[in-house]
Amino acid sequence: MRLAELSERSGVSPATIKYYLRQGLLAPGVRVSATTAEYDESHLRRLRLIRALLQVGKLPVATARKVLGHVDDASLGRTIRMGAALWELPHGPDPDDDKDEATAAAKVEVDRLLEAVGWNTAREIGELSPVHRSLVVAVAALIRLGYRWDAELMAPYAELMHQAARRDLDFVETHPSEAEKVETAVAAAILFQPVLEALHRLAQEEESARRYGL
Numbered sequence: 001m002r003l004a005e006l007s008e009r010s011g012v013s014p015a016t017i018k019y020y021l022r023q024g025l026l027a028p029g030v031r032v033s034a035t036t037a038e039y040d041e042s043h044l045r046r047l048r049l050i051r052a053l054l055q056v057g058k059l060p061v062a063t064a065r066k067v068l069g070h071v072d073d074a075s076l077g078r079t080i081r082m083g084a085a086l087w088e089l090p091h092g093p094d095p096d097d098d099k100d101e102a103t104a105a106a107k108v109e110v111d112r113l114l115e116a117v118g119w120n121t122a123r124e125i126g127e128l129s130p131v132h133r134s135l136v137v138a139v140a141a142l143i144r145l146g147y148r149w150d151a152e153l154m155a156p157y158a159e160l161m162h163q164a165a166r167r168d169l170d171f172v173e174t175h176p177s178e179a180e181k182v183e184t185a186v187a188a189a190i191l192f193q194p195v196l197e198a199l200h201r202l203a204q205e206e207e208s209a210r211r212y213g214l
Contacts, residue, residue: 003029006039010047017047023061025050025068042179049183057190063088071182078178082185089189092134106140112151117158164196 007014020026026046029037046068053064070076070085096103110132114123127133142149172184 001039002036003039006043006047010044012047012051020047020050024065025061045180045183049187052187052190057089059090063090067186071179071186074178078181081178081182085182085186086189087130089186091130092137094133095136095140100140102140102143103136105143106136109139109150109154110136113154113158116151116155117162119158168192 001009003014003017006012007017010017012020017026021028026043029039029043031037049068049071050064053059053067054061057064059067067085067088070081070088073081073084076084095106111123111126114120122129122132125132127136139149139154168185168188171188172181175181175184
């Protein structure tokens with residue numbers, strides 16, 4: 001398809017598509033003349049991902065470029081490829097220094113949790129992962145507030161999240177190519193998170209009404 005058709009099908013203006021091309025977010029089309037290029041379904045799919053990153057995820061262009069660079073790195077295995085792309089997404093702050101008692105306690109409980117649920121890869125990677133560090137920060141904050149937020153309390157939640165992760169990857173595997181699988185995993189991380197959060201809050205509202213009435 002030509003640029004005009006790509007614009008019409010994607011809902012992205014030609015000027016914006018050209019901007020994405022200049023910024024290295026979108027691969028160039030195949031040149032058919034000095035002034036004309038042709039694009040295919042992969043460009044249409046990539047435009048949808050770019051819009052998810054920039055408009056829904058609110059990522060800066062430079063960060064989106066890094067994410068897409070990992071998505072396109074076919075030299076990596078699928079797990080590393082997806083992980084590298086997802087690590088570039090925004091995460092919470094890093095934990096305080098180990099001298100902070102709540103942070104030290106949180107690290108112990110997170111490690112105990114990962115061991116208890118058998119998440120060996122997450123345990124091995126540990127603090128190299130920004131997601132691991134974000135979990136430590138959240139648990140430390142709960143500990144400071146006086147909540148008993150230990151491995152035993154978190155384990156059932158972890159099991160529920162593992163079920164959600166299985167469904168995520170089942171959906172990812174419905175796509176045929178490696179590039180589509182990785183793109184879908186990244187888009188899901190941005191688009192599914194609000195869905196999960198909203199479902200959790202709705203479930204809390206429903207359970208509260210069932211237990212305590214309106």
